Amino acid sequence: MAVDYTVIVVYLAGMLAMGWWGMRRARSKSEFLVAGRRLGPAMYSGTMAAIVLGGASTIGGVGLGYQYGLSGAWMVFTIGLGLLALSVFFSARIARLKVYTVSEMLDLRYGGRAGVISGVVMWAYTLMLAVTSTIAYATIFDVLFDMNRTVAIVLGGSIVVGYSTLGGMWSITLTDMVQFVVKTIGVLLLLLPIAVVKAGGFSEMKAKLPTEYFDPLGIGGETIFTYVLIYTFGMLIGQDIWQRVFTARSDTTAKWGGTVAGTYCLAYALAGAVIGTAAKVLYPRLPNADDAFATIVKDELPVGVRGLVLAAALAAVMSTSSGALIACATVANNDIWSRLRGRKAEGDHDEVRGNRAFILVMGVAVIATAIALNNVVEALTVAYNLLVGGLLVPILGGLLWKRGTAQGALASVVVGGLAVIGLMAGYGILANEPVYYGLLASLVVYVAVSLATPATDTAVLAAWRERLAGREVPEPVPAPR
Numbered sequence: 001m002a003v004d005y006t007v008i009v010v011y012l013a014g015m016l017a018m019g020w021w022g023m024r025r026a027r028s029k030s031e032f033l034v035a036g037r038r039l040g041p042a043m044y045s046g047t048m049a050a051i052v053l054g055g056a057s058t059i060g061g062v063g064l065g066y067q068y069g070l071s072g073a074w075m076v077f078t079i080g081l082g083l084l085a086l087s088v089f090f091s092a093r094i095a096r097l098k099v100y101t102v103s104e105m106l107d108l109r110y111g112g113r114a115g116v117i118s119g120v121v122m123w124a125y126t127l128m129l130a131v132t133s134t135i136a137y138a139t140i141f142d143v144l145f146d147m148n149r150t151v152a153i154v155l156g157g158s159i160v161v162g163y164s165t166l167g168g169m170w171s172i173t174l175t176d177m178v179q180f181v182v183k184t185i186g187v188l189l190l191l192l193p194i195a196v197v198k199a200g201g202f203s204e205m206k207a208k209l210p211t212e213y214f215d216p217l218g219i220g221g222e223t224i225f226t227y228v229l230i231y232t233f234g235m236l237i238g239q240d241i242w243q244r245v246f247t248a249r250s251d252t253t254a255k256w257g258g259t260v261a262g263t264y265c266l267a268y269a270l271a272g273a274v275i276g277t278a279a280k281v282l283y284p285r286l287p288n289a290d291d292a293f294a295t296i297v298k299d300e301l302p303v304g305v306r307g308l309v310l311a312a313a314l315a316a317v318m319s320t321s322s323g324a325l326i327a328c329a330t331v332a333n334n335d336i337w338s339r340l341r342g343r344k345a346e347g348d349h350d351e352v353r354g355n356r357a358f359i360l361v362m363g364v365a366v367i368a369t370a371i372a373l374n375n376v377v378e379a380l381t382v383a384y385n386l387l388v389g390g391l392l393v394p395i396l397g398g399l400l401w402k403r404g405t406a407q408g409a410l411a412s413v414v415v416g417g418l419a420v421i422g423l424m425a426g427y428g429i430l431a432n433e434p435v436y437y438g439l440l441a442s443l444v445v446y447v448a449v450s451l452a453t454p455a456t457d458t459a460v461l462a463a464w465r466e467r468l469a470g471r472e473v474p475e476p477v478p479a480p481r
Contacts, residue, residue: 004307005145011182011311015163015318018174022167029351032168033100033330034246043177044257047319048244049264050176050183052079052235054320055136056380058187058313059293061269065276066292069213073273078227080265082235087258090399092251094242096470102239102395103335108467109398110406111460117413119335121390122239126328127366128383129240133321134160134370135379139294140313153370156317161363164322165356169247172322179315183268186312190305191297192271198300199278208281226432229439230384237395238387240320240327251470325366329358378429389420389438393446401450402461408450416442 026032039047057076064072099105103119137156138149147155163171199205205213212218235241248254279292282300286292297309333355373379393416394409420438427433 003304004310007304007307008311008314011314012159014178015159015175018178019163019166019171022163022171022174024167025170026168026352029100029355031170032352032355033326034243035169035173037098037247038249039173039247039253039257040249041253041257041260043173044244044248044253045260045264046180047173047176047247048083048241048258048261049268050180050315050319051240051244051323052083052261052265052320053183053268053316054133055139055313055317056132056320057265057268058183058272058316059136059139059290061272062276062279062293062296063288063290064219065273066280066286067276067289068219069209069215069277069280070270070273071216071218072276073269074219074224075227075231076269076272077266078224078231079235080262080269081228082232082262083241083258083265084262085232086236086241086245087255087262090236091245091248091254091258093399093468094245095248095251095254097467098246100243100246101331101335102237102242102391103331105242106394106398106409109456109460109464110394110404110409111457112406116336116339117410118391118394119331119339121386121413121417123328123331123336125383125387126239126324126331127362127369128379128386129238130321130324130328130362130366131369131373132380132383133317133324134366135373136317137314139290140310140317150371154367156314157321157363157367157370160318160321160325161360161367164325165359165363168352168355168359169243169326172326173247175322176319179319182308182315183312186309186315187275188268188271191301191309191312192275194301194305195275195278195282195296198296199281205277205281209277213277213280222432226435229435230381230388233388233392234384237391238327239331240323243327243330244323325363326359328366329355329362332362333358381429382424385420385424385435385438386417389435389442390417392416392439393442397446397450403450403455404446405450405453405456407453408446408448411449412442412446415445 028036030036053076057079061072061076064075066072094105097105097108099108101119102122106118134153134157138152141147141152141156163175196202196205217224245254245258248257275296276289276292279286279296283292283295286295293313297306297313301309337358390413394404394412397404397412398409416438419441420434423434423437424431
């Protein structure tokens, strides 16, 4: 596998080199956190597709195809639907706000009193998302080098932390574009057709597998509904996704570039399910469905191509990991730490240095947490349950319902978040009930408390409408404490 190793090593070295190049461009807070808000359609589409299609979408998507057939595409499909909904209905307004975090948007909409609590919930989500991506390095490096789990996590995590710390969003944008190209070539153009041919074509696959493998709803209606609730709605409100929207050069770029990325996700979802179905024909008795991707790559692909496809898997993991890491650090610094210590005037250089330090600190925390945890699915479920149960209602309520108030938003975040945590303790982390009932509790409290409290100040709503309309206003500042 010397050729394959060479491909991987060159790829990893290239990621670090782009981190160094990005450092030369990231000289202000805007450049470091949101790439100067000047990405064009092509780069925006590629980087947005890269961040949402991570290890769970690639390795996990193939695994679901192995287990359920074509209906295994639903998890990644609902991610694509969420990105399409965000791009078509909300991204233009989000881009015009010219903020850095979701909590800053809540402050603008509700009058400066929702930031810290919502920031804590968003920080927990982005931290766990980064952790799950980092854990995935262990699987890939184990296939590549038969490497110890801890060493694999430290190696992969250190590379991502390295280029993210150096150049911030510029480095992540550059590496994500490369990762997008590698994923497209490795998974869609190489692995997909080779897997189908090795399995004997679609006619042979249909002959050897039960008919439910080709039922588009075979995975079950309740599972599909839960995927929509968690992933589709999760795409609408996650800091990691919004921070990419903030990089768009214009609201038109955000809308149409995101639409292209969402459509790409739908194709990627179907490709993963087909690859997994082909793997079921070739290896009908794998002990773990998530081993399907690594097994078919290792056994069926020729030298060199195998290295490229494994690099594609690494690309998927790294793009999500780096996006979640910078989102986690941005929230920790701008929404939590800066508010708790009181506002202090800083120049652009100091702002970049501070955010760079937070990426490094959060990166070390992510690596340490990933080493301590074993269950990726549970960690990811906790992340999305907290996000959707705690923040979906106040964020969408703020965008769609002018009668929503700061008190209603805060009550919704607290009640929804605590309900999800309590229900996960009672029903189990992987149960569907926590997000169902937590979201319902959040909605009821938001509406009830908003109607029971005075309407948001007209001056706050007027400033909010000006910002949504894209009027020329100064960059937002943290709310008064």
